[in-house]
Amino acid sequence: MKSIAYFEAKRIMLPDSEIGLREIILRNFPNTEFVTAAADIIFLPKDAIKQAKKIISEEKNLNNNTMLLIDGIYLSDQNEAIWKTLKQNPKVTVTVDMFYCGAIFVRREQVKEHFKIRI
Template sequence: MKVLLKSTAYFNAERIRFLGDDGLCKALVLENFPNIEMVSEAADIVFLPKNAPYDSIKDFFSHENAKHNDTMLFYDAPHSSPKNEAIWQTLKAHQKVTVTIDMFYCGAVFFRREQAKEHFKIRI
C-alpha cells in the first residue's frame, strides 16, 4: 500500500480506478488524497488487487478508453499464487504494455507508446 500511495503522489494522479473490490485500499487512498476522483474509465492509476478475477484484465484491455499513455496499472501481489503469477505474465506479454517493474510484492505496468518494451525487477 505504501508503494501505491507514494506512486499516487509522485505521478500527481487525479483519477484512480479499482479493478476489483478492495474497500480498505480505497479508504486509504481517499484518506491520503481526498481530492482524487474514483472513475470507471481512463485513469491515471489503475489498481488491480491480488484477488481480482482474470476477466477484469481482459475487460480492461478490451476498452480503448480504459487507459491513456501515462496510465500506471498497479498490481498487488503478482507472485502470491499461481493464478496471480499467470496474470502478471499475461500483463508483461501484452502488446500494449511497454514497461513493467516487478517489485515482488507489487508490480507497475506502463503503456507509454514512445518507450521501448522493457521489464525491470527491483528490490524494495
C-alpha cells in the first residue's frame, strides 16, 4: 500500500488470483485501474515469479516509472536463481532486495544499482 501512495500509482497489474488484494487496494485507492499492460506497479506473488522475465521482455508492460514487485524471492532455490537472473537483465537498472520481496525498476536514465535493505 505504501508503494502505491509513494509512487502515486494509478494503473496496477495483478494476477487474477489476487482477488483479496485487489479489494484491499480498491478500498484504500478507489481510483485505481487494474490493467494487463502499461502498469505503474506490477505485483507477482511468490508462485508467479517465473512470469517476471516475460513481463520485463515485453515493452507494452513497462514504462520508465514502472515498479515490478516480486514476492518470495528467497522462498526456494529456483526463486532465488530467477531473482539473480532478473538482476542481470540489461533492461533492469535498479533492484531492491528486501529479503521477503524484491522490487525492480527500469529507469533508463539511472545507472545500474542493486540495493539490499534489511526490514
